[in-house]
Ligand SMILES: Nc1ncnc2c1ncn2[C@@H]1O[C@H](COP(=O)(O)OP(=O)(O)O)[C@@H](O)[C@H]1O
């Protein structure tokens with residue numbers, strides 16, 4: 001459970017006084033998520049999500065994230081809409097943290113996604129890329145090549161505590177990625193963390209997308225490679241080519257991929273596996289004392305990375321066009 005900051009009733013009441021949402025009825029910490037403190041907030045005005053932004057989210061990026069949700073929601077994407085207070089502001093401060101309220105989305109995230117879920121996500125991701133084509137704000141991806149190196153610098157001296165030889169293997173892979181990372185692929189607004197816990201399914205409706213706090217401007221097909229990693233492996237760590245095909249084909253149907261994007265997918269998937277391996281490794285090695293949070297397994301992404309190292313064409317992902 002990610003609740004790093006407790007919110008006393010009085011502070012919440014003062015915060016809510018700036019909104020037209022009525023009094024709060026309940027405010028419960030949410031048992032998912034790892035980055036921020038999230039609460040399910042019920043007020044006389046309805047049901048909302050209250051988020052207090054924690055360590056990895058930079059305050060100066062918050063207008064970008066909140067602006068992106070607003071743009072996406074206004075362009076047909078099912079996603080939370082930031083709630084404005086009476087001054088028209090969507091960002092405030094609560095318990096010494098930047099804080100915002102967004103609308104609550106119905107739906108269930110799938111721990112064990114099916115082929116159909118993978119297809120729906122491929123389609124939703126492509127539609128998100130299309131819908132944000134004209135979004136004017138930009139944010140550099142601070143978790144790309146340079147960011148990975150910075151994370152590695154902070155973790156490599158202890159990486160072998162998690163797996164013998166991991167430090168060297170990460171250093172070698174980072175060197176490979178920095179020599180080969182593509183420079184000319186189409187860029188745009190990417191979600192950058194579209195994992196199963198960030199997609200809410202409701203029968204008969206496009207899935208709801210949440211958690212835009214890693215969104216940034218980067219290679220669009222890199223976002224797809226993140227989904228390939230997050231949606232197309234089984235609990236026994238094997239790659240599921242049927243899910244891979246469903247995800248890639250559905251994405252391609254809604255936003256046709258260029259040939260160079262398709263060719264780059266194995267490399268992009270190595271990069272995205274490295275990104276999650278590193279953030280998980282850092283979190284694994286430094287759980288804050290007293291925090292109610294279960295760190296995610298870094299070795300899951302080490303195994304995925306090893307798989308992508310064996311792939312040299314998209315056919316190995318089960319997809320031939
Ligand atoms: N707008 C929303 N509507 C419904 N549930 C939400 C919404 N935002 C967050 N949640 C719930 O809160 C959980 C944590 O939110 P998330 O943004 O993923 O947190 P974090 O950024 O800390 O990882 C989600 O898994 C989901 O259950």
Ligand SMILES: N[C@@H](CCOP(=O)(O)O)C(=O)O
Nearest residue numbers: 033034035195198211276296
């Ligand atoms: N998706 C990341 C961790 C961040 O997840 P969040 O959805 O809780 O923000 C991972 O699996 O490593």
